[in-house]
Amino acid sequence: MLLQLERITLSFAGNTVLDAVDFGVAEGSIATLIGPNGAGKTSLFNTITGFYRPQQGSIHFDGAPIVKQKPHRVTRMGIARTFQNVRLFREMSVLENVMAGMHCRTRSGAIGAILRLPSQRAEEREILETSEECLRFVGIHDERERLATNLAYGHQRRVEIARALATRPKLLLLDEPAAGLNASEKIALIELIRRIRDERGVSVLLIEHDMSLVMKVSERISVLDHGSMITEGSPHDIQNDPRVIEAYLGQDDEELALS
Numbered sequence: 001m002l003l004q005l006e007r008i009t010l011s012f013a014g015n016t017v018l019d020a021v022d023f024g025v026a027e028g029s030i031a032t033l034i035g036p037n038g039a040g041k042t043s044l045f046n047t048i049t050g051f052y053r054p055q056q057g058s059i060h061f062d063g064a065p066i067v068k069q070k071p072h073r074v075t076r077m078g079i080a081r082t083f084q085n086v087r088l089f090r091e092m093s094v095l096e097n098v099m100a101g102m103h104c105r106t107r108s109g110a111i112g113a114i115l116r117l118p119s120q121r122a123e124e125r126e127i128l129e130t131s132e133e134c135l136r137f138v139g140i141h142d143e144r145e146r147l148a149t150n151l152a153y154g155h156q157r158r159v160e161i162a163r164a165l166a167t168r169p170k171l172l173l174l175d176e177p178a179a180g181l182n183a184s185e186k187i188a189l190i191e192l193i194r195r196i197r198d199e200r201g202v203s204v205l206l207i208e209h210d211m212s213l214v215m216k217v218s219e220r221i222s223v224l225d226h227g228s229m230i231t232e233g234s235p236h237d238i239q240n241d242p243r244v245i246e247a248y249l250g251q252d253d254e255e256l257a258l259s
């Protein structure tokens with residue numbers, strides 16, 4: 001397993017949000033975490049990426065323990081993410097937004113920047129080239145000089161994906177990447193997720209409510225309900241699992257449409 005969580009327990013003021021969760025992502029896979037609203041999916045992402053500190057349990061990534069590491073350390077170790085709501089620097093161009101994401105990788109530091117050492121200049125060039133390459137990969141290179149917030153919403157989501165890819169992750173976490181996209185943008189998103197895995201060798205873990213997209217793109221699905229991992233399996237297994245249907249009862253129609 002590329003990522004392995006064992007018995008992760010997270011609570012806030014006595015409220016258990018994740019309850020002894022065991023969960024893994026295989027290297028080279030496209031995996032999805034589903035579950036009703038409030039099940040704990042984003043909290044699980046926040047725990048993996050070091051934003052939340054679990055009270056118990058272990059997390060290993062690529063063989064190394066990462067639990068309780070700071071978020072920037074986790075990024076440097078090879079886990080990148082996007083957020084449920086688009087988070088871009090409003091006053092920056094598309095290209096600058098992607099370049100900003102690479103600062104976790106820089107080596108020369110502030111002194112190098114002030115003195116403009118050759119190592120610093122080489123690093124700046126590398127950041128620029130990588131950012132441009134990632135923008136080309138997600139298909140919005142032509143828009144690199146525009147203010148990020150002036151882009152169509154679907155393209156803003158791509159800026160976030162490019163920014164995450166620029167950190168050269170081994171694992172990419174996407175929190176509800178299809179939210180707010182129209183039907184044709186969703187088809188393009190499926191294709192992009194597959195290319196991220198196939199062409200860049202990056203494993204992908206999504207949180208997603210759009211079940212039609214989930215069933216098409218996922219190789220493995222894990223289901224969280226009230227902080228517990230209730231089942232996992234292939235899309236076919238999950239669609240036919242009565243525990244999953246039970247967990248979703250009471251949710252709105254969109255979430256019930258498991259087929």
Ligand SMILES: Nc1ncnc2c1ncn2[C@@H]1O[C@H](COP(=O)(O)OP(=O)(O)OP(=O)(O)O)[C@@H](O)[C@H]1O
Nearest residue numbers: 012015017035036037038039040041042043044084
């Ligand atoms: N920082 C926090 N402090 C207190 N409670 C929190 C915190 N973060 C999450 N929670 C609680 O954890 C529970 C799970 O929330 P979480 O956002 O992880 O669910 P989710 O499955 O991602 O839901 P959704 O699908 O609606 O995004 C909720 O009851 C939420 O209020």
